[in-house]
Amino acid sequence: MFDRTQRYLFEDFIRDSQAAGTAEVLFAHLKRCVGQYGYDRLIFSVAYDPSLPADHHRPNIFNLYPEDWQKTYLEKGYARLDPVLHAAVTHSSAFTWANLEATSSYSPAQSRLMNEAIDAGLNSGIGVPMRALRAIGGLGLASTLAHDSAEAHLGLINALCTQFYLSYRRLHAPPPPAVLLSAKEREVLTWVAAGKTDDEVGAILGISRNTVDTHMRHIFRKLDATNRVTAVVTGLTHGHISP
Incomplete structure (x- = not known):
């Protein structure tokens, strides 16, 4: 000490x-x-x-x-x-x-x-x-x-x-509320973590690019992230997705 x-x-x-x-x-x-x-x-x-x-x-x-x-x-x-x-x-x-x-x-x-x-x-x-x-x-x-x-x-x-x-x-202070990502949000973030673009994620998951963008905006809000890198790092750190 x-x-x-x-x-x-x-x-x-x-x-x-x-x-x-x-x-x-x-x-x-x-x-x-x-x-x-x-x-x-x-x-x-x-x-x-x-x-x-x-x-x-x-x-x-x-x-x-x-x-x-x-x-x-x-x-x-x-x-x-x-x-x-x-x-x-x-x-x-x-x-x-x-x-x-x-x-x-x-x-x-x-x-x-x-x-x-x-x-x-x-x-x-x-x-x-x-x-x-x-x-x-x-x-x-x-x-x-x-x-x-x-x-x-x-x-x-x-x-x-x-x-x-x-x-x-x-x-x-009371513990912050638990952050829960939906199954689809976790899928989207997993592919984003793998370096895929929104178009590529949409093609892999069979959804439109606009739907991918909607999921990403929800992920940003839930994880208090301002960009894809921050969202991925936060998702990995808190166990929402696996490396």
Whole structure:
């Protein structure tokens, strides 16, 4: 899992996240990886994701923010003011809290909120929304100790959190519906895989070229393919046809 310098590498996290059997194990891998870059305060929330069951649409699925801050945040209703939370709805990739402040017009109340967060031990913050995956939510990261490396590690943190989210989906999203090709569609795709043209397939199967074309359009739709090569590869990969 570790290289010679005992660093937990990005490729290690990819492998471990794909193998994780529970969300808790998955989150532990993320915590270990981002901890190398000074981020020991993490929070993971999902407001909405059509690929996840409704009971996963909730805040604080995992939350390592200071307990005193969490209590203050709830008591003062800071969710309605939080500029990081609002930015998660509009941004499609990771952003630093510092850059967000520099490019936004905070109200006095929002400025006080962010200063209180720093006083509570949330420094060098990063927000990682998941809008690119058609989800509203994501991860927040901060450090107990202030450092100036947030911008330098922004791309890596974004990639790590995206992989975490994809793996979380793998664990909790319902399985996709089974794709079923008809017997005739499998025949058509088998001959296409053998390199036959639509005219040749039609002659072999005793059907018109237009009928072959209709079958191919159905195959493309069912296999989410955009061309014959993709359809054949997908058909082979998922056992719809044999090599």
